[in-house]
Amino acid sequence: MSRFNYPIFSFLVLFSVLFFNCKKNTVSTKDTTFAKADSILSLMTLDEKIGQLNQLSGYEELTGNIANEDGQLSRTEMIKKGMIGSFLNVIGAEKTYQVQKLAVEESRLGIPLIFGYDVVHGFQTMFPVPLAMAASWDAEVVKSASSVAATETAAAGVHWTFAPMVDVSRDARWGRAMEGFGEDTYLTSKMAYAAVKGFQGDDLSSRTTIASCAKHFAAYGFIESGREYNSVSIDDATLHDVVFPPFKACVDAGIATFMNAFNTVNGVPATGSAFLQRDILKGEWNFDGFVLSDWASIGEIVTHGAAKDKKEAAKIAIKAGCDMDMQSISYSNHLKELVNEGLVEEALIDDAVRRILNVKLQLGLFDDPYKYCNVDFEKQVIGSQDHKNVARDAARKSIVLLKNTDNILPLSKTSKIAVIGPFGNDTDSPLGSWRAQAKTNSAVSIYEGIKNKSINPEDVSFAKGCDLTVDGTHFIYHLKFNTKDKSGFGKAVKTASKADVVLLAIGENAFESGEGRSKTDIKLKGLQEELLDEILKVNKNVVVLLSNGRAMDISELSKKVPGLLVTWQLGSESGNAIADVVFGDYNPSAKLPISFPRNIGQVPVYYNTLSTGRPVQEGGNVFYSHYTDSEKTPLYPFGYGLSYTSFEYSDLKVSTQGKGADVKITVSCTVSNTGNLDGEEVVQLYINDPVASRSRPVKELKGFKKVLIAKGASETIQFELSAQDLAFWTLNNKKEMEPGLFHVYVGPNSQTGLTDTFEVSK
Template sequence: MVISCKNESDKTSQNHSENDKTEQKVDSVLALMHLNEKIGQLVQYSGKWNATGPSSTNGDQHKLEKLKKGEVGSMLNITSVASIRETQKIIMEHSRLKIPLIFAYDVIHGYKTIFPIPLGETASWDLEAIKKSSEIAAKESAASGLNWTFAPMIDVSRDARWGRSMEGAGEDPYLNSIVGVTRIQGLQGDDLSSVNTVAACAKHFAGYGFGEAGRDYNTVNIGDNELHNTILPPFKAAAEAGVATFMNSFNDIDGIPATGHKGLQRDILKREWDWKGLVVSDWGSIGEMQAHGYAEDKKHAAEIALNAGSDMDMESYAYEAHLEALLNEKKVTIEQIDDAVKRVLRLKFDMGLFDDPYKYCNEEREKNEVYTPENLAIARDVAKKSIVLLKNENQTLPLLKTVKSIAVIGPLGNDKDTPLGNWRGKGEYNSAISLLEGVKNAVGNTTTINYAKGVDLTIPTLEAGANQFLHPLKFNTTDKSGIAEAVAAAKKSDVVLLAIGENAFQTGEGRSQTNIGFLGLQNELLEAVYKVNKNIVVILMNGRPMDLSRVSEIVPTILECWHLGSETGNAIADVVFGDYNPSGKLPVSFPHHVGQEPLYYNQKNTGRPYSKNHVTFSGYRDAPKAALYPFGFGLSYTTFSYANLKLNTHEIAINGEINLSVEVTNSGDRAGEEVVQLYIRDLVGSLVRPIKELKGFEKLMLQPGETKTVTFTIGSEMLQFYTANKIWEVEPGKFNVWVGGDSTAKLKETFTVK
């Protein structure tokens, strides 16, 4: 123990020494800078242009002139070594101080090798797999010249209508914290100067996932309790984990736009948490404070944003146009500008860009380390771990590979693009392995595969492969001509794999929906197929919790497959045919009806909790209060039982600890993985506390009949919350603790904090 402490002390001392050296370097560069160069470091441009050719627009000419003067700090959306090298050369060959650029891109769930969407990947509850996918995303990005990504999104989101929930880790603060930190560690590694890592960005600070009515960019109405106990914990965890950057948010919180929120950015993030990183605005969010009605014009917006602690202006052109005048008018201070500039310079030193501005520009790496067979194999592994078995009546799954005939039906059955999901980085159009291809790869020549699309989900409005980001989808509601073929395929098959759900661009930024069911003609296709073959496995591909009420009522088997990325079809086949026993668990609650939204497991009890026997309770007369499929839920091809929940004591001091143990047994006949989940309730608090809160989990493999004892240590970290005293503390009182396989866990004990 003495040696371990000494080594840790030496490491801390070394880090302090390195930080001191970096600060000296930052200060030395800052002392050389003119005001225009300082302001330039706070400017980020989108670089969708040809750096080596003639400027095609006045905007491009403006960017080029600013680059030559050294008045740009970062570029985004330049995505090849050749383009990045040429853009960096403009700075290095023309500017006075030659301060290198940082190059950024939205690498959300893979760069070119595409992994499951973040919501789906979170369903794996497998931190090793999540970290590995982030490492590969970083490696491929860095090999392509990039050094900064705008991920992970760690917004807690509880409303399935919000399309951007696909980009996060679901409804729970603790799970968002753990998964967010894991992704940061995968992206940044142990050393930001490594050519295999990129700077991560914790976003969106803060409250973005709580937009009213599930509408993107919408207002957020919350109090201190919700802010500190639900929204901020993942961001605090990210800051403590050393995330390099934060991104602020589009929404307002109780009337103050997040981009101009001094309480969030200066007071909490930079002062209370003592975080030294860089805050970047979201795209144009500084200028958007005009539309909010919070700034008179762009100049006023720049004043508000800098005073609030927003360091870098992404594509608002507000800082470059107005900071000098605002400084002369004493509406901002040189100390604020210098602080922001130092945060930019510090990141560039940490990356090693001052030592070698072209360190990420290696064509051989770009050629040999992107979209490799090794990376695709890992993508397949992560994808199969992200699949959640929601229903499996009569043990329909797994199928035998010797089954005589399989019908693959549905608009997503042979879709090679939708599985890539939204925010697919540089993933190539139509590059995913489809479900049909995955099934064909898995079975032998003795199995007949009958394929029929049935219906088109959408009507093409753009050319194949065109960027769908800013274009609304048009759904097919009239063409039923393919349903007869699907019915015929179902009639002559032993089992139907029905691939339905959501197009890749139904979820993501700006994709809010009031209807979270099956759009287009998918319901008609389902009913028609069900009439002739009830042995249906629904292969659900989607980016949000959906209304599965009718599907769950009639279909015996449902496999939640999300948008799984490049290896989708192979990963689904691994699960369908039993080569992998599904182990995923839901990171979000699935409703009986959209009218339940926002829906989440860790609600408050209210003064009139649910009752079967009374009308006047906090629920619905026409739908259950609970979820159709609850948070943490997921089946396996085996079964697990829990027993002998024990506490080593039932009474502790405020700073004490309790050791909890529980026996988990694989009570089935197949090896499988179980996610053991720990939930706690503070029964009485100075503020009303949730009925249950996830506080720990462990994923373990068990052989048939095998029993393992799982232990958790419950300490102040698990029991504290942001109290009525406006501080984080543990309050004395009674606590319930549950352990089980999902948020409805019944095995319970009680203890008291004195």
């Protein structure tokens, strides 16, 4: 096999290796790769430069034609002409080798392609959906899952994932909430940093790491009405204090790429926002990777009404700092003309190309463009037992115990157990909606997991009870729910009547959440509530295992049952992980990363609201912030989650040293395990700034620690806060701390705990 047939490519590789290896002791790695990128850039024509900015999807055949300024060209011809810099959705070591070979051996410069793919919570080995992993409050869970996903992705010839999604979202109606890490900016920032480190590791050129992409920049989680692709209205303080920090955490972690959001920010489409891309990302944060549009979002600048046609949209996007065009072909068709007309400086294109080449260099694609194309390695790595073990650990750490009346859980392994419900023996829905290359029906079901762990498997029975949906497909867009067929009720009731306890597996199908799956009704669908009522008539010992990809309205359900576990969509090892928790082999430690509402009318509901002018009732009148038909607090608040043991908080202490920007605050408390089992507790620290130049949230998470405490033992938990932790976007239009009095709270969730005050002087 001849890898470097073209003289120019051979020269580039030889020059890079000889010259820059001589300089590597005096030049930083990033400086070196940028210098290499410049050496390649100097040899490129304008057409070849523009080609690097063009990303196309590989869903269609490579020989399929695509419209561009040269007429109808096949993708193969475009590759040979250097008109494509990247593909998404070209997957598999053999296939990526074939496509890469065209670019490296049959184009003039032989510049390698970069292959991208949505690897959101696993490649073939599936992990819990990101919202579920955030419930672990354990950054190592996210890092390990991302690392395994990266290894499998790289083995399949793919260099780049469009993850993590770090949009803070407070709206349970938004289907894409499952793809993020919840409602809080601090927790999301910690998980975002861990995800990037998991995907990219310490060396992007490793054959087991891939480039990561932070999305969606910015404010996509704040879309109005929770409706996908909708508009956003947001103030500067919320942008800087809530939306931006998780993205900045990704930059701090060394992330290679960013993706734009579909929405507008201050009326400007994010893809065409110089404020977001030039001023904040590449300016203030000094991000040196490249920015990718979301699917056809450059063309959608026209639909937003901010450009008259795709030519103008291309001009707006490149000037604003969007480096690569995903699928709209706006750059391919119009950038050259814009440069020739003097409407776009070629230097802007050079900057974009330099950034893209730099990432390709960091991935090692110029050293060996085929290193990700090893079919034997692909077969060896993907879906290995070691990866499944990591998935199982992540899954059980993501399960949230919301209710455990009279300690109905954990169950004895000798119990007679009835597994009932549409998700009881489901091997597909646990895979989630962003399932990449997971094999259909490859998850371990709840029924399988419980039988695997039971001492007497013959005492574990199953009855579906009812189907959730009626058309038997994955319902990619419009789901049709079963509201009539109760033919399975009889068997379910009979099965429940013979059991010691019922595990009722109900909730959402995987395709009820995810991109394009916004809802106005987040209650249980179909006949599931009726099934529950029938089961309760013959057996009161019911533990609900809630399958979900979002916060749901489970107010009525939670009143009726003694046991309630949020089991999300947990991935490949779902059933085994649930069994670990149900039988007590793992003591649940997860906490909610998003508040569960009492009803849809509360949404969006979240813990860190701003103070209002009338927060409480005065004098018995109705003129204060409340509802007349519901409590205003969530049903289950952010940070909430129970254990099979109990914890007690005491002895809160706060001390300060220094003042102003040099202040250091130490907060400590004692946490005691007062139950009968060893257990992990997520100790959470919140602050409140009661008097400031802007109204501040009633509470803000500023620290958490997950600690294992033996039964009967106590641990002293200590936190350190700095002036930066107290800073916010002030009326001076900058992030700074305002000296004064602060409240501090330490406890098991956002609503309860110990409280004290401290003061910071100027």
